[in-house]
Amino acid sequence: MRGFLGSRLAQILPTLFLVSIIVFGLQQLMPGDPALVIAGDSAGDPQIVAQIRGELMLNRPIPVQYLHWLDNLLHGNLGYSWRLQEPVSELVAQKLPVTAQLSLMAFVFAVIIGVPMGILSAVKRNTAWDWLANSIGLFGLSIPTFWLGIVMILVVSVWLGWLPPSGYVPLAQNWVRSLATTVMPAFVLGNAIAAILMRHTRSAMLVALGQDYVRTARAKGLSEWVVVLRHALRNALIPVVTLGGLQLGTLLSGAVLTEQVFSVPGFGKLVVDAVFNRDYPVIQGVVLVTALLYVVLNLVTDLLYFLINPRMRAG
Amino acid sequence: MRRTLFAAAAAACLLLGAAPRPASAQTLRIGLREDPDILDPTLGGSYVGRIVFAGMCDKLFDYDTKLDIVPQLATSYEYKDPTHLILHLRPDVSFQDGEKFDAEAVKYTLTRDLTMKGSLRKGQIGAISAIDVIDPLTVELVLKSPDSPLLAQLAGRPGIMIAPGAAEKEGPKFGLHPVCAGPFSFVSRVAEQEITLQRFPGYWNAKAIHFDRVVYEPIVNSAVRLANLQAGTLDLVEYIVPTDVPAVKKDPKLKLAMSDSLGYEGITFNTNHGPMAKSPIGESADLRRAFELAIDRKALIQVVYDGLFTAIAQANPPISQFYVPSVQPRPRDIAAAKKLVAASGFKPPISVTMIVPNSPDLLQAAQVIQAMVQPAGFDLKIQAMEFASSLATAEGGDFQAYLIAWSGRADADGNTYSFLHSGFGFNYGAFSDPAINTLLEQARLTTDIAARRDIYAKMWIEERKEMPIIYLWALSNIVGMKRQLMGFEQVPDGIIRLQGMYMAN
Numbered sequence: 174m175r176g177f178l179g180s181r182l183a184q185i186l187p188t189l190f191l192v193s194i195i196v197f198g199l200q201q202l203m204p205g206d207p208a209l210v211i212a213g214d215s216a217g218d219p220q221i222v223a224q225i226r227g228e229l230m231l232n233r234p235i236p237v238q239y240l241h242w243l244d245n246l247l248h249g250n251l252g253y254s255w256r257l258q259e260p261v262s263e264l265v266a267q268k269l270p271v272t273a274q275l276s277l278m279a280f281v282f283a284v285i286i287g288v289p290m291g292i293l294s295a296v297k298r299n300t301a302w303d304w305l306a307n308s309i310g311l312f313g314l315s316i317p318t319f320w321l322g323i324v325m326i327l328v329v330s331v332w333l334g335w336l337p338p339s340g341y342v343p344l345a346q347n348w349v350r351s352l353a354t355t356v357m358p359a360f361v362l363g364n365a366i367a368a369i370l371m372r373h374t375r376s377a378m379l380v381a382l383g384q385d386y387v388r389t390a391r392a393k394g395l396s397e398w399v400v401v402l403r404h405a406l407r408n409a410l411i412p413v414v415t416l417g418g419l420q421l422g423t424l425l426s427g428a429v430l431t432e433q434v435f436s437v438p439g440f441g442k443l444v445v446d447a448v449f450n451r452d453y454p455v456i457q458g459v460v461l462v463t464a465l466l467y468v469v470l471n472l473v474t475d476l477l478y479f480l481i482n483p484r485m486r487a488g
Numbered sequence: 489m490r491r492t493l494f495a496a497a498a499a500a501c502l503l504l505g506a507a508p509r510p511a512s513a514q515t516l517r518i519g520l521r522e523d524p525d526i527l528d529p530t531l532g533g534s535y536v537g538r539i540v541f542a543g544m545c546d547k548l549f550d551y552d553t554k555l556d557i558v559p560q561l562a563t564s565y566e567y568k569d570p571t572h573l574i575l576h577l578r579p580d581v582s583f584q585d586g587e588k589f590d591a592e593a594v595k596y597t598l599t600r601d602l603t604m605k606g607s608l609r610k611g612q613i614g615a616i617s618a619i620d621v622i623d624p625l626t627v628e629l630v631l632k633s634p635d636s637p638l639l640a641q642l643a644g645r646p647g648i649m650i651a652p653g654a655a656e657k658e659g660p661k662f663g664l665h666p667v668c669a670g671p672f673s674f675v676s677r678v679a680e681q682e683i684t685l686q687r688f689p690g691y692w693n694a695k696a697i698h699f700d701r702v703v704y705e706p707i708v709n710s711a712v713r714l715a716n717l718q719a720g721t722l723d724l725v726e727y728i729v730p731t732d733v734p735a736v737k738k739d740p741k742l743k744l745a746m747s748d749s750l751g752y753e754g755i756t757f758n759t760n761h762g763p764m765a766k767s768p769i770g771e772s773a774d775l776r777r778a779f780e781l782a783i784d785r786k787a788l789i790q791v792v793y794d795g796l797f798t799a800i801a802q803a804n805p806p807i808s809q810f811y812v813p814s815v816q817p818r819p820r821d822i823a824a825a826k827k828l829v830a831a832s833g834f835k836p837p838i839s840v841t842m843i844v845p846n847s848p849d850l851l852q853a854a855q856v857i858q859a860m861v862q863p864a865g866f867d868l869k870i871q872a873m874e875f876a877s878s879l880a881t882a883e884g885g886d887f888q889a890y891l892i893a894w895s896g897r898a899d900a901d902g903n904t905y906s907f908l909h910s911g912f913g914f915n916y917g918a919f920s921d922p923a924i925n926t927l928l929e930q931a932r933l934t935t936d937i938a939a940r941r942d943i944y945a946k947m948w949i950e951e952r953k954e955m956p957i958i959y960l961w962a963l964s965n966i967v968g969m970k971r972q973l974m975g976f977e978q979v980p981d982g983i984i985r986l987q988g989m990y991m992a993n
Contacts, residue, residue, distance in 0.1 A: 205876035209883055213525070213533025214895060216879070217906030217914035218611035228606055257679055258526045258663055264679060323711055330719045338715040339707060341681060436707045438681035446523065446680060451876055 181472050192464040196457055197239050207451035211255055252454035261458035271341060272439035275359055276424040282363030283370055291374025296401055313368030322361045322434035339436035358435040362427050366420045373416050377409035514700040519713045519725040523680045523706035528663030529648035530600055530607045535895050539726055542983045543685050543702050545668030547647035551979050555898050557643050570634035577625040581692045583651035584673035591621040596652040609646045634933045640899030671697045671986055680706060698990035717968050724969040726984055730793040736968045743971045747978045748798060748807040750896025751963040759956050761885030761918035768834040769888055775838060776955040778828035782864035783857055784820035789961050792853045797961040802948050803903040805962035807980050809937055810900035812945040825864035836865030842889040845875045854891055882916040890916060900944055901932055919956035
C-alpha cells in the first residue's frame with residue numbers, strides 16, 4: 174500500500190510540470206496579441222501597445238516568460254489576471270465552487286432521470302414504455318446543449334416566468350435563490366449524461382434480468398419489484414456506477430458551454446472569457462488547477478479500488 | 489399522477505423563482521454586453537467599463553444629448569491662450585470616502601494618468617506639460633502645443649477624477665476598490681457575475697438620483713440578455729441587437745430608446761503594410777473606389793440590420809458637429825464601377841480576401857457585400873476570424889481588407905487621426921498621404937469647431953480619392969428597458985447616465 178501510494182504521489186509533480194509546459198506552449202500558438210486586447214480603444218497609440226508588451230514581458234523570449242511564471246508558481250503565486258488585475262488564485266477560489274455546485278446538481282439530475290428510465294425500459298422491454306424511454310434517451314444525446322438552454326430560458330423564464338433566465342446566487346448567500354439560478358443549467362448539463370446512464374442501465378439490467386439468480390428469485394415467489402430492485406438492479410448498477418464516475422469529468426468540460434449560455438460565472442466561463450481576452454495568467458492557472466483536480470481525483474479512485482478490491486492488494 | 493407531478497414541478501419552480509429579492513424600485517439592474525475590465529480609469533480600456541464608471545465616477549466635463557460639452561466637476565473653462573487652459577472647479581464636492589475634491593485632486597489624477605505604469609491615458613492627454621494649482625478651485629493646464637481634442641478627452645476617461653488618498657493607498661489595485669466623486673459608490677464585484685454600487689449620499693447632485701443601488705450584470709449572449717429583460721430580472725439592457733428590436737417593440741412591458749451612435753463600421757484596405765499590400769485592391773485606388781461604388785449601403789443595412797443604421801461615407805456620424813454634409817455615400821453604380829476596374833489595368837475577376845470578425849451579423853453583412861461587388865468584377869473571399877485574432881492579424885499587416893468597427897468619439901480627432909495618419913495603430917493598412925497627414929495635424933491645432941470642420945471637409949475629399957477605408961454605416965444605440973423606467977436621456981456615446989432616472993409606480 175505504502176509503495177503504491179508513494180509511486181502514485183511521485184507521478185503527480187512530473188505530470189503537472191508537463192501540463193504546465195504544454196499549456197504554456199499551446200497558449201503561444203493561439204493567434205492574437207494580448208497587448209492589443211488589453212489596450213482596448215487605446216490600441217491606436219503604438220506607444221501604449223509597446224508599453225503593455227514591455228510591462229507584461231511579452232517582448233521577452235517564450236522560455237524566459239515561462240521560467241518567470243514557473244518561478245512565481247513555485248512561490249505559490251499563480252499571478253494576476255491581466256484584464257481584471259485580480260489574483261488568479263482568488264478567481265479560481267471564487268469560480269470553482271460555482272462549477273462544482275452546477276456539476277453536482279447536474280449529476281443528481283442525470284442519476285434520478287437516467288437510472289429509473291433505464292430500469293423501466295429494461296423491465297418493460299419492447300413495450301411503448303421502452304420506446305418512449307429510448308426516444309427520450311436519443312433526444313438527450315442528440316440535442317445540442319446551447320439550443321436546449323436557449324429554449325428552456327424562453328419557455329421556463331420568459332413565457333412561464335418560473336425561474337430567472339440566467340445569473341448565479343451563491344448557496345451561502347441564499348440557498349433558495351441559488352437553486353433557482355442553477356436548476357435550469359444543471360438540468361441542461363445533466364441531460365446528455367442522463368441519456369448515457371439510461372442506455373447503460375437498460376443494457377446492464379437486461380443482462381441481469383436474464384441471469385439464473387433472477388430466475389431463482391422469481392421461482393421463490395418474490396414480487397417482481399423486489400426481484401428487479403433488490404436482485405437485478407444491485408448487480409446491474411456496478412458498471413453504471415463506474416460509468417457515472419467517469420462522466421463527472423465530462424460534466425466539468427460540459428459546464429464550459431452551459432455556463433456561457435446561462436451566464437453562470439463558473440470555471441468554464443472564466444476560462445472561455447480568458448481565452449477571448451488573451452488573459453494568459455488566468456488560462457494557465459485554470460488549466461493547471463483543473464489538471465491537479467483530475468490527478469487527485471484519479472489518485473483517490475485508484476486508492477478506493479485498492480481498498481475495495483482484495484486482488485489488487487494481493488498484487 | 490402526471491398532472492400532480494407537473495403541478496409539483498411548477499410549484500417548486502415558482503417557489504424558487506418567487507424567492508425574496510430586493511424591490512426593483514430600489515435597485516436598478518442593468519445588463520451589459522460583456523464584463524468590463526479593471527475598474528481603474530487610468531488602466532481600463534473597455535467600452536462597457538465606461539458605462540460602469542458613469543454610475544460611479546463624475547468627470548471634469550460631460551456630454552449632453554446634442555454632444556455639447558457641459559460642466560460636471562469643472563464648472564467652466566477658459567483658454568488664456570492656445571497653450572494655457574484654465575479649469576474652474578465645482579465647490580463643495582467630496583469623494584465617496586469623504587476626501588475633498590479640489591485642484592490638488594485634479595492635479596493628482598491627471599499626473600497619475602500621465603505617469604502611472606500601465607496607464608492607457610498617457611497618449612490621450614499627452615499634450616499636457618504642466619498642471620498648476622492656482623487656488624483650491626482653479627487649475628491651469630499648460631500644453632506643449634495647442635490641442636483641440638483635449639477638452640473632449642476631459643469629458644472622457646481622462647477626465648474621471650479619483651480620490652487621491654484611496655488611489656495612493658491602493659496603488660495598482662485601486663481598480664478593485666475604486667473611489668470617485670460620482671452618484672454611486674463601489675460595493676463589490678464578482679468577476680463575470682455582477683458589479684454592485686450603492687447610492688452615495690454626499691453626491692453633489694444627489695437630488696437627481698432615485699435608486700438606492702445599481703447592479704451591472706454582464707451577459708454576453710444577446711438572446712439571454714433580452715430574455716432577462718423580458719422576464720423582468722433586468723430593468724435596462726444597454727444594447728439590444730437590431731434583430732431583437734421587433735421582440736422588444738412587441739412586448740407591452742418594455743420600451744426602446746434609439747439614437748444615432750458615434751460608432752461606425754468600415755472596410756480598411758491594406759495599401760502599404762508588408763507584402764499583403766501588393767494586391768490589386770491594395771495597389772489601385774481605382775479598384776477601391778470601384779469596390780465602394782458596387783456596394784448599396786442602404787440595401788445592405790436594410791437586409792442585415794432592419795434599416796436601423798445610417799449609411800455614411802465619413803468617420804463622423806450625422807449627429808456629430810464635425811459631420812460634413814457634402815460627403816455622402818454615392819449610390820450603387822455597377823457601370824461606373826466596371827469602368828474604374830477597366831481603368832485600373834487589372835483584369836477581372838479581382839480577387840480580394842476580407843477578414844471579418846466572427847459574429848453572425850458581420851458575416852451576413854460580408855456575404856451581402858460579396859454578392860454586391862461580384863457584378864463589378866470582384867471575387868470577394870470572406871475570412872471569418874475570432875476578434876482578438878483579427879486584430880493581431882490586421883496589426884501585423886497580414887490582410888487585404890478588414891471589416892472592422894470603431895466605437896467612436898465625440899471629437900473628430902478620435903475618429904480620424906489614429907486611423908488615417910501615418911504611423912498610428914488603427915491605421916492597419918499603413919496608409920500614408922502627406923496631404924492628409926497635414927490636414928489632420930492642422931485640425932488638431934485649430935480650436936474653432938467650424939474651422940476644424942472645414943479642414944475635415946478638405947481631408948475627406950483627399951481621403952475619398954485614395955479610399956484606404958470605405959465607411960459603410962454609422963451604428964445606433966439601441967437601449968431596451970422596462971416601460972415604467974423613466975427619465976433616461978440618451979447621449980450618442982451610448983453611455984448610460986443614471987442622473988434623472990426613476991421607476992414610475
